[in-house]
Amino acid sequence: MSDGSRTPPLLEAVEVRKTYQLGATEVPVLHGASLEVRGGEWLSVMGSSGSGKSTLLHILGGLDRADRGRGEVRFEGASIARFGNRDLDRYRNRTVGFVFQFYHLLPELSVLENAMLPGLVGRVPFAWRQERSALMSQASDLLERFGLAHRLRHRPRELSGGERQRVAIARALMNRPRVLLADEPTGNLDSRTGGEILDLLAEEHRRGLGIVMVTHDASIAERADRTLWLRDGRVVEDS
Numbered sequence: 001m002s003d004g005s006r007t008p009p010l011l012e013a014v015e016v017r018k019t020y021q022l023g024a025t026e027v028p029v030l031h032g033a034s035l036e037v038r039g040g041e042w043l044s045v046m047g048s049s050g051s052g053k054s055t056l057l058h059i060l061g062g063l064d065r066a067d068r069g070r071g072e073v074r075f076e077g078a079s080i081a082r083f084g085n086r087d088l089d090r091y092r093n094r095t096v097g098f099v100f101q102f103y104h105l106l107p108e109l110s111v112l113e114n115a116m117l118p119g120l121v122g123r124v125p126f127a128w129r130q131e132r133s134a135l136m137s138q139a140s141d142l143l144e145r146f147g148l149a150h151r152l153r154h155r156p157r158e159l160s161g162g163e164r165q166r167v168a169i170a171r172a173l174m175n176r177p178r179v180l181l182a183d184e185p186t187g188n189l190d191s192r193t194g195g196e197i198l199d200l201l202a203e204e205h206r207r208g209l210g211i212v213m214v215t216h217d218a219s220i221a222e223r224a225d226r227t228l229w230l231r232d233g234r235v236v237e238d239s
């Protein structure tokens with residue numbers, strides 16, 4: 001694995017540490033967690049409840065910070081801790097995409113508007129008007145690909161769990177991220193619906209999307225190219 005011609009991994013956690021501060025109490029969660037995601041690779045991360053899977057995913061996506069001083073997250077070899085605010089926003093909004101167990105859709109917006117949202121973030125209102133129709137057609141293409149063409153004007157509450165998760169995935173893919181960070185994306189769904197979501201992720205993976213997927217379930221994890229475990233605050237390859 002160590003031939004000199006290796007390009008840096010797409011996304012990498014290097015000895016990441018995270019300690020939460022609860023009042024006077026320190027809660028150490030990650031004690032030097034390392035992993036690598038290569039371009040287009042699909043990784044599963046397993047581990048018991050409370051082992052720090054969500055924490056690690058949030059740190060990978062720049063939604064939370066690792067402890068200062070030791071360890072870092074690198075994207076294409078560059079430490080995201082050294083990004084300025086603008087680059088960090090760009091990283092969070094465009095380079096990576098997030099999917100959560102409970103969808104986190106905005107209830108007052110339609111399916112189409114929810115999916116379009118990341119395309120509007122960070123643009124001045126003038127550009128909104130110009131780009132709105134382009135964004136709309138991009139979002140409706142994605143939603144159509146995910147079998148939701150007949151649901152564009154519906155509100156999230158009118159959809160099934162599987163449909164809501166498909167909207168959330170469309171939203172996450174709107175800015176064409178290089179890596180999708182998915183935290184228990186099927187955790188709230190029955191196994192058949194969950195299987196459909198995994199088929200959809202597999203199709204995006206086939207198109208070149210990198211995926212880091214957190215799951216409790218070994219049968220879900222095995223859809224990935226590789227499975228890692230979080231144990232005692234570190235990442236291990238085998239169970």
Ligand SMILES: Nc1ncnc2c1ncn2[C@@H]1O[C@H](COP(=O)(O)OP(=O)(O)OP(=O)(O)O)[C@@H](O)[C@H]1O
Binds near residue numbers: 050
């Ligand atoms: N904001 C926070 N403040 C303090 N402690 C936290 C915070 N977030 C998480 N923790 C603690 O960190 C540990 C890891 O939490 P995390 O949510 O990353 O675990 P997880 O592996 O995703 O668990 P689950 O499988 O239940 O989702 C837990 O002990 C949790 O209580």
Ligand SMILES: [Mg+2]
Binds near residue numbers: 053183
């Ligand atoms: Mg979690």
